[in-house]
Every structure is written in structure tokens, then in C-alpha cells.
Amino acid sequence: MKKLDESLLTNLPPFRKLDRSQIRQILDAATPVRINAGDAFFDQGDTAEKFFLLLDGHIRVVKMTPDGEQVIALHIASGQLFGIAAGLGKATYPATSVAADECLALYWPNVMWDRFVATYDGFATETYKVVGERLDEMNKRIVEMATQQVEQRVACVLLRLINQAGRKVPDGIEIDFPITRQNISDMTGTTLHTVSRLLSAWEKSGIVASKRSKVTVTEPHQLVLLSGATG
Amino acid sequence: MKKLDESLLTNLPPFRKLDRSQIRQILDAATPVRINAGDAFFDQGDTAEKFFLLLDGHIRVVKMTPDGEQVIALHIASGQLFGIAAGLGKATYPATSVAADECLALYWPNVMWDRFVATYDGFATETYKVVGERLDEMNKRIVEMATQQVEQRVACVLLRLINQAGRKVPDGIEIDFPITRQNISDMTGTTLHTVSRLLSAWEKSGIVASKRSKVTVTEPHQLVLLSGATG
């Protein structure tokens, strides 16, 4: 196995305060994994034995209900830690991590978690900051689901996605990974039919453009208006 | 100010591993506060300068939307830390903490947070375990809101409440703090009318009994059935 390049980690929040030799140590302890779109790094309920860092690609964090329905709790973009059950005192992963596109990640065994926290200055702080942000995001979703109509929720989700995984293209901002109407409905607690109708309508008004599994927002501002300005 | 009794903290998770002298130190650094039902320890958006431990009473964690609607994110029972923005790298409190009944709490200035984490063994671990549990709970709520109908959501909330703050009474399990239909609707993303209709119906079937601002579940098992078994 060839050595991983140190530049992979240098600029990521959890490792920002570390020097080259520390990063070297961390990398030498890491195992790389690559998975295809649609596959999972781990499943909900699996014993949590490792924690991960996503280097490339996008992950959908999916929860399954007992009766088979699924809900997408959030997305993870490259550069972020995930599967950190270890850090939160959990024995099993609370959700499944499905690759939205081809993904490359590193992982470490859980025993390293405490070591990282103890040894590397800033690792704990930066990490729990990320946890705080996820808490916030989930909070916002709860509020949205509780107070807003479907149209606004879908608008919010698209805005959030272009913020987290948007790529500038000539005619607007494109969501940088494959995403279906069904996916969007799993994020908003609605049906693919309703999402389809909404996107069709928005496409007619020139707010979005979409192909199969691909969405581009052409008029973000219009979408903000539709979203009820909650973000 | 008279000295606080050490037994207050001895059996709470964050302090479980500490000895008497350590607990003494912690208590000596704490300030007690008492607030009335309906008042708030802090408001959403306030600069986060302290973190709290609830000794007695029940708190509603409330988020306000820009347009004045409110959503109850979760409840906090006595013995739990709250307002721990500090530990998650946040500069302001993300929600308002309203007392559901008369509340007694201790607080410490934020600077103590890092000290606690560094000095007291087990404090960080136990605390982040609590964060993990809240994440879980929020997750569950998101899934519920996304997949279940109002009736099931309300059933779930009642079950959760009797778990977290239930008190055995002759005719069932009572929620140990005042709670209105409006409160329940703020927790489930519905209207007080719908909640009222549901409770009326359940009261007719003998599943619950309720007075003004008081709910008792008489047939928890029936409620589990109605909840769709997600919990």
C-alpha cells in the first residue's frame, strides 16, 4: 500500500492545528476504502468499530423505518468525519451511510478515537464543533418539517444542497452529485410525485433546470423567496 | 449563600466518576438559579456565556421561527446538563429554554467547561454521550415527522414524555409537568385543534385521561399500538 499524501489532511478542520509529523502518524494509522455509488460504508445497527473521514464523494445518511420507508437525515461532503459513533458513546451506527457517487474515505479503529482526542490539540474541539453544526442542521429540519409546507421544505432542501455541495456551472449552481426526485422526497417527507410536480413548475418558471438525477438551480434568489426565508 | 450539598451531583452521569473533593470544587464554583414556570433561563440567540445543570423541574427547549411560530425541540428532565453551547463550539444559544414548571438549576461560566473536560475524568465522555442521545432523539423525530401521520406522532410524543418524565399514579402514568394541547401540537407540528380531537377520542376509548394542562396515560400499551411501534 503506497503512502498517503499529507496534503490530504492538512487543511481539514479536525487536523488544522497539527504539524507534518503528527499528520504523518495519523495517515500511517489510516486505512483507505473506496466504494461505488449506491453502496454503503456501514449499515444502521452495525457494531461501530471504526470512524471515517470522507476524502472524496458524497454520502447520504439514511435512516430506515421498521416498515421499510427511508429518510435521508443529512448529506456529508468530502473533508468531513462521519461514522463517529465512537465519539458519542454509541455502540452501533445509528444510520446507514450510502455513497451518492463514488466515494473515497479513510478509516481508523475506534481505539484511535480517544488517542486522537488526547494527543492532538484541537481535534476534539473541531470535531465537536462539527457535531454542533449537525445538531443545528437537524434542528432546522425539525422546525421546517413542523411549520412549513411541502413547497417551502423542498426549496429549503435544494438551497441547503447547493450550499453544501454546489458547483458553479454556466447556467447556475448545480448539485454536485446524482440526486433523484425520490431522494428529494426522502429528505422532505413527501412523495416523489409532489417533488416532480414542484420541479416541473419551477422549471417552467426558469428557477431550476433538471435532467435525470441532476438538478441545477438557475435562480437561487427566487428559490429563497419560495423557501420562506428560513434557509 | 449557603453551601450546596454534595449529594446533589454524586449520582448524575457527568459527575459519577468523581470523588467528594472534586464534587466539592465543582459545587463551590457553581451559581444556583431558580425560575418560575414560563420564564426562560436564556433565549435563542443570546450570547452563550454559561452552561447549566437542571436540578429540579422540567425545561422545554423551544425554537422560534422568523414568523413567530414555535417548535418544541425537546424536553430536559432534572439531572441533565443544558445550554452546553460552549461544548459544541457555539457562540450563541440555539434555542430558548423555558421552564415547564418551577425550575432549579446550577450554572458555571463557560471558561469552566474546558477545565471540567480536562480535569475531571469521565466528564467529557459522559457529556458527549448525552449529546449522542439527543442527536438520536432528534433523528427519531425527523423520521417520525417525515413518515408518520399526525395520530402516530402524537402517540409517540406522549410515550416519549411518560418515559422521560412519567410519574406512576393510581390510574396510569402521568406526565409530571403542566402540558397543554398547544404544547403538544408544537412538539408534533400540528394544531391544537387536532391534538384536542385526538385526546378526546382517546379519552373516550379509555387510553388517556386529561385535565387542564395535565395528561395521564392509562393504557400505555394501546398507545404503543397507535404509535406504529416506532417509539
Place this chain on the structure above:
DNA sequence: CGCATGTTTGAAATAGGTCAAGTGGCGTGG
């Protein structure tokens, strides 16, 4: 080229929200 997967769209059905009106307990102040 054909199948699987994703998408569109109409029509019918409904859960639950909105509107409106009224009841009843309870604490306060006279």
C-alpha cells in the same frame, strides 16, 4: 435494442388544517 430506473401528469380521495363559536375551570381582586 431492450430493460431498469427515473420522471411526468391527470384524476380521485383524504388527512388534517382553518374558521367559527362556545364551554368550563380557576385565580384575582373587589
Place this chain on the structure above:
DNA sequence: CCACGCCACTTGACCTATTTCAAACATGCG
């Protein structure tokens, strides 16, 4: 101690956003 007013609660009637059902229609991969 009583009456007043507030606040929580209830209930009916109506209305509509969204889901459900059903049926085609694209698109792209093997």
C-alpha cells in the same frame, strides 16, 4: 366569598394541500 376575565379546551363545518392511484413516457446502460 363571589364575580369577572383569562386561558385552556372542545366541537362542528368547511376547505385545500398533498397523497394516492394509475398510466405513460424518457433515458441511458449493458
